[in-house]
Amino acid sequence: MNIEVLLTEAEIAAEFAESIEARDLPEKFFYWTPQSVKAWEDVSAESAESVQSTWESLAVRAADLTKVFNGPVPVISFGAGDAQKDRILLRALAAAGREVRYFPVDASQQLLETACAGAEDDDCEVLGIKADISSPMHMVLAADVSEAPRLFLMVGSTLGGFDPMDQIRHVADCVKKGDILIIDAHLHPGTPDLVSDAQKRFVFAPFASAGVLADDGEIEFSERPDDRLDGMFMLTRRFMASRDLRLLVAGSEFSVARGERILLNFRYLFTPEAFRWLLTGHAGLRIVGEIPCSDGKTLTAVCIKG
């Protein structure tokens, strides 16, 4: 298994310490430990059926989409996770006789290993890239693993785990003439969705991994519109300690006093119009195809450089 490392485990552990000090825990820490990965897999399983039709529909178009590629198709997936979705597309490309080189990019060592192992099982040439996709420099380095034309993926609402206004520009900077980007977003349901038990466990998992028990604290969920763009909403989560706590993470101890709050990873949701504007008006991409998912909760867009 080949994995190129731009982001080391030691760097992630140091950033965890800084984030806990700042009482603000970003997205990457919610996929860091085996407990978090398991919790995320349970959340993913909840929507697996509804996103299946999207991926089947993309798979049907895969050969056509990449017909202008001369030679192997480089597939670079930002925030690839366990690559379950990516592999549907990779297998469709292989079935259409395309030679594929797969580059899953992720901060999670465990998920990256799963992605690489899965691709190898499918007899697909794969190089994992352990990188921080919140860093524009890491994004460019990961994208430069191959020359255009490339097929970029950023799916599973990965964009919504970052500030979308900044992140989509970093993504668009990687997309050159001839490249294709497949990207999705969770759509705003109109009225706030109920938070499932699996989602609660996912958000709590970094604390559970650090020895925190369910009654040691509470997670507060809230949603607010983002004033920068009509139709863009931020779903925030905060942990509040119910008693004085000591978190044990990667061999270091961190204290959190009773009543203190820690900001957790957030999710952005969009109206279809806001998502389209973000891709086109804001990031300068052109949408050449759209695939809604069967339950209407996700919109997937196929984009090229505008």
Ligand SMILES: C[S@@+](CC[C@H](N)C(=O)[O-])C[C@H]1O[C@@H](n2cnc3c(N)ncnc32)[C@H](O)[C@@H]1O
């Ligand atoms: C919502 S999951 C989506 C995974 C996959 N694309 C899917 O559709 O199932 C987000 C992925 O981004 C990764 N991730 C989160 N923050 C990251 C960061 N700063 N740098 C690199 N990867 C990150 C996580 O490890 C996770 O695999």
